[in-house]
Amino acid sequence: MATIVPPTERTCERCGRHDVWDATSENWVVRDEVGNPHCLHEWDISGKYNPVGE
Numbered sequence: 001m002a003t004i005v006p007p008t009e010r011t012c013e014r015c016g017r018h019d020v021w022d023a024t025s026e027n028w029v030v031r032d033e034v035g036n037p038h039c040l041h042e043w044d045i046s047g048k049y050n051p052v053g054e
């Protein structure tokens with residue numbers, strides 16, 4: 001049975017925005033109010049994050 005380990009934080013590689021996961025509201029919340037609000041965020045978890053553990 002695979003173990004799903006969701007990420008708890010993410011950082012945009014383009015603008016530097018930092019989000020953290022709010023388990024209560026089940027949504028990403030901005031932690032560092034930086035970066036471009038119109039940025040097509042490239043989250044650093046997208047490349048290496050594997051939702052299904054092997």
Ligand SMILES: [Zn+2]
Pocket residue numbers: 012013014015016017035036039040041042
């Ligand atoms: Zn961004």
